[in-house]
Amino acid sequence: MQTNLADLVKDTREGKEADAILRTCVHCGFCLATCPTYQLLDDELDSPRGRIYLMKEVLEGRVATQRTQLHLDRCLTCRACETACPSGVRYGKLIDICRNVVEKQVERSVKTKIVRYTLRQILPNLNVFMVFLRIGQAVRSLLPKEIRGLIPSKSRNAGIWPPARHKRKMLVLDGCVQPSIAPNINTATARILDKIGISLIKVEKENCCGAISYHLNAQQEGLDYMRHNIDAWWPYCDNNVAHGVEAIVMTASGCGVTVKEYGNYLINDPIYSEKAVRISELTKDISEILEDEAEQLIPLFSNVESCTKRSKLAFHSPCTLQHGLQINGVVENILTTAGFDLIFVRDSHICCGSAGTYSILQPKLSKQLLRNKIKILESDKPDQIVTANIGCLAHLQSGTSLIIKHWIEVLDEKLHNH
Ligand code: SF4
Ligand code: SF4
Missing domain, CATH: 3.40.50.1860 (Rossmann fold)
Incomplete structure (x- = not known):
C-alpha cells in the first residue's frame, strides 16, 4: 500500500512504525472472513481492511470524525485478522497507534469519558475492584439482568497454596480482576507446579499488567503499571541474583500477551528498556510451561x-x-x-x-x-x-x-x- 504520512506523525517513532505496517497491506481481503464485526455488521468499514483504510487516511492528515472513532471502537482488537493475513500485517500495533491519534482529535461525550475513566480506576486496582465486587454481590438480585450476569454470585474458594519448598522457582502474575473472582486459578497452578518440582511464588507489590489502561488510550498510565511490575519482579529476574526465577508464569492469556510485549512497549524508555526485554523473555503462558515439563506431567x-x-x-x-x-x-x-x-x-x-x-x-x-x-x-x-x-x-x-x-x-x- 502506498502511503504519504502527514507531518504530525511522519517523524515520530509511532508514525514510522505505522507507515511500515500500512505498506505491508496488499488489500487482498483475506482477513475479512475472519473478522467478527464484519460478520455481524456486513460493513467494510467494520472489517480489518476497511479500518486500515480509515487509519491510513487519519495518518495522512485527514481529520478523524466520530464515525472514524466508532469504527475503531467497534474493533475487538481480537487480532484474528493478523492470523489470517498472508502479508503479516501487524494490525494490533497499527490500531494501538491510530486510536491514540484519533483520541486527540475527537472529543468523546462526557458520559463516555466518565465510563472509561471509571473503568480505569476500578478494574486495575485489586482492592477497589474487590470492594465493588462485594457490593455488587450483596445487591446482585436487585440489579438489572444485564448487569447481574456480569457479577458472579460468589467468588471461588482458592484452596491451599503449597509452601515454596523446591529449588526450582517461578514467579506468577496475580493480576487485578482474577484474584477477586477466581483466586483458585493461581492456587491450582501452584499445586500442579509443586507436584512436578517447581515452587510458584508471587510478589506483594505487583499490580495490573497495564493492558486495561493502555487499551483505553491512557497509554502513559498503562506504561506506568508496566514499570511498576518490572520494579516488583526485578529482584527475582536479574541474571546476577542467586535466588532468581526460571520464568514469570501467566495464567490469564490477556495479561500474558501484554507482559510478553513489555520489551516493545518500553523500547524508548532509557531506564526500563533493557529490564523490560528481560521480563518479556522470562514470561510464559502456563500452557507453555506444562508443555515443556511434559516428562514430569504425563x-x-x-x-x-x-x-x-x-x-x-x-x-x-x-x-x-x-x-x-x-x-x-x-x-x-x-x-x-x-x-x-x-x-x-x-x-x-x-x-x-x-x-x-x-x-x-x-x-x-x-x-x-x-x-x-x-x-x-x-x-x-x-x-x-x-x-x-x-x-x-x-x-x-x-x-x-x-x-x-x-x-x-x-x-x-x-x-x-x-
Ligand atoms: S489480509 Fe492482510 S494484506 Fe490482505 S487486506 Fe487484510 S490486512 Fe491487508
Ligand atoms: S482485530 Fe478482530 S475485530 Fe478488529 S479488525 Fe481484526 S478481526 Fe476484526
Whole structure:
C-alpha cells in the first residue's frame, strides 16, 4: 500500500512504525472472513481492511470524525485478522497507534469519558475492584439482568497454596480482576507446579499488567503499571541474583500477551528498556510451561487415568492465546493427555465478545458474539466449558448456567480429587 504520512506523525517513532505496517497491506481481503464485526455488521468499514483504510487516511492528515472513532471502537482488537493475513500485517500495533491519534482529535461525550475513566480506576486496582465486587454481590438480585450476569454470585474458594519448598522457582502474575473472582486459578497452578518440582511464588507489590489502561488510550498510565511490575519482579529476574526465577508464569492469556510485549512497549524508555526485554523473555503462558515439563506431567496423569471417569470438555481458546500469543493446540494436547475428551468447537477463531472492556463499552455487539459462542460451545453437550483467560471466563459465565472454569482448574481437580 502506498502511503504519504502527514507531518504530525511522519517523524515520530509511532508514525514510522505505522507507515511500515500500512505498506505491508496488499488489500487482498483475506482477513475479512475472519473478522467478527464484519460478520455481524456486513460493513467494510467494520472489517480489518476497511479500518486500515480509515487509519491510513487519519495518518495522512485527514481529520478523524466520530464515525472514524466508532469504527475503531467497534474493533475487538481480537487480532484474528493478523492470523489470517498472508502479508503479516501487524494490525494490533497499527490500531494501538491510530486510536491514540484519533483520541486527540475527537472529543468523546462526557458520559463516555466518565465510563472509561471509571473503568480505569476500578478494574486495575485489586482492592477497589474487590470492594465493588462485594457490593455488587450483596445487591446482585436487585440489579438489572444485564448487569447481574456480569457479577458472579460468589467468588471461588482458592484452596491451599503449597509452601515454596523446591529449588526450582517461578514467579506468577496475580493480576487485578482474577484474584477477586477466581483466586483458585493461581492456587491450582501452584499445586500442579509443586507436584512436578517447581515452587510458584508471587510478589506483594505487583499490580495490573497495564493492558486495561493502555487499551483505553491512557497509554502513559498503562506504561506506568508496566514499570511498576518490572520494579516488583526485578529482584527475582536479574541474571546476577542467586535466588532468581526460571520464568514469570501467566495464567490469564490477556495479561500474558501484554507482559510478553513489555520489551516493545518500553523500547524508548532509557531506564526500563533493557529490564523490560528481560521480563518479556522470562514470561510464559502456563500452557507453555506444562508443555515443556511434559516428562514430569504425563506420569502424574497416567496414574489418575485408570480411576477416573473421562469427562467431556469444550475448550474456548481466547483470542489473546490463539491470535496474540499464537499458542495453538497446546492446551488441547495437555487436556487430552490428561484424559479429557475434547469436543470440536466450530469457528473457534471467533472472539466471544469479552475483549477487555469491550463487553461494557460495546454491549450490543458483545452480547451477539456471546450468544453465538455459547450456542457453539454447548452444541455437543459438554460436561464443562473451559478457557484460558479470566475476562473470557467471566463473560462466558454471564451467558450460560454451565460453570466456566480455567483449564488449569480442571487439571488440578483431576489430580487432587481422584
Ligand atoms: S489480509 Fe492482510 S494484506 Fe490482505 S487486506 Fe487484510 S490486512 Fe491487508
Ligand atoms: S482485530 Fe478482530 S475485530 Fe478488529 S479488525 Fe481484526 S478481526 Fe476484526
